[in-house]
Amino acid sequence: MTETSSLGDPAPATGGPVDSAVIDDLVVANRILADQGVLDGYGHVSMRHPRAPDRYLLSRSLSPAIITAGDIMEFDLQSRPVDPRGRKMYLERFLHGEIYKARPDVNAIVHSHSPTVIPFGVSTVKLQPVCHMSAFLGGGVPNFEIRDAAGMTDLLIRNAALGRALAQALGTRDVCLMRGHGNVCVGSDIITAVYRAVYTEVNAKLQAQAIALGGGVTYLAQGEWELIANRGDKNFDRPWQMWKSRVMAK
Numbered sequence: 001m002t003e004t005s006s007l008g009d010p011a012p013a014t015g016g017p018v019d020s021a022v023i024d025d026l027v028v029a030n031r032i033l034a035d036q037g038v039l040d041g042y043g044h045v046s047m048r049h050p051r052a053p054d055r056y057l058l059s060r061s062l063s064p065a066i067i068t069a070g071d072i073m074e075f076d077l078q079s080r081p082v083d084p085r086g087r088k089m090y091l092e093r094f095l096h097g098e099i100y101k102a103r104p105d106v107n108a109i110v111h112s113h114s115p116t117v118i119p120f121g122v123s124t125v126k127l128q129p130v131c132h133m134s135a136f137l138g139g140g141v142p143n144f145e146i147r148d149a150a151g152m153t154d155l156l157i158r159n160a161a162l163g164r165a166l167a168q169a170l171g172t173r174d175v176c177l178m179r180g181h182g183n184v185c186v187g188s189d190i191i192t193a194v195y196r197a198v199y200t201e202v203n204a205k206l207q208a209q210a211i212a213l214g215g216g217v218t219y220l221a222q223g224e225w226e227l228i229a230n231r232g233d234k235n236f237d238r239p240w241q242m243w244k245s246r247v248m249a250k
């Protein structure tokens with residue numbers, strides 16, 4: 001029997017079964033980002049289907065701190081659910097589908113309202129790397145101005161057109177601010193995307209503190225962030241294991 005999506009179209013076919021360890025990583029990513037104060041009651045994290053690049057995995061609409069494996073749903077890149085079963089879905093899921101379409105190199109996406117980053121989206125002060133851990137911010141962080149895409153809105157990425165506009169603003173970068181709303185961080189895998197989301201928030205906090213001291217601020221030079229960003233020894237697994245042990249202990 002063919003189920004229908006909320007849009008009335010036939011539901012897309014599944015990309016196939018996904019290893020429970022992969023689903024567990026996505027659940028852990030949600031828990032870590034909530035534990036680290038990056039995701040609050042809102043925000044979400046997705047991963048591309050490991051064997052079907054035109055599908056992605058994302059929880060049903062729930063707060064990230066309480067998500068379990070049974071809440072993970074599968075979507076096509078139009079953000080239509082494969083197996084909706086009447087479950088409530090995130091309104092802003094279109095940003096995931098459109099970024100996966102635009103960026104074949106991206107396999108995980110975090111959309112957060114992480115609080116210390118938001119001021120940099122509404123101020124003329126640019127978010128810049130102040131420490132080696134956030135070298136990936138080097139070269140300028142784009143800021144998505146939703147007014148340019150759609151005039152007056154409620155600032156949410158409610159449809160594919162807005163998702164496409166956000167993906168365009170992100171371009172080839174790892175992070176994009178969303179003015180008056182939050183940000184997106186992407187990565188080639190879930191650990192990298194989570195690392196970037198945590199350290200975007202950390203950098204924003206450190207940068208605001210450096211500015212508050214009142215003197216001049218020395219940011220990482222291009223030669224420095226390029227060396228760090230290009231050295232390839234990412235070692236993001238180390239903090240991931242620590243963050244994971246914290247959430248598993250709860």
Ligand SMILES: [Zn+2]
Nearest residue numbers: 043092181182
């Ligand atoms: Zn949002």
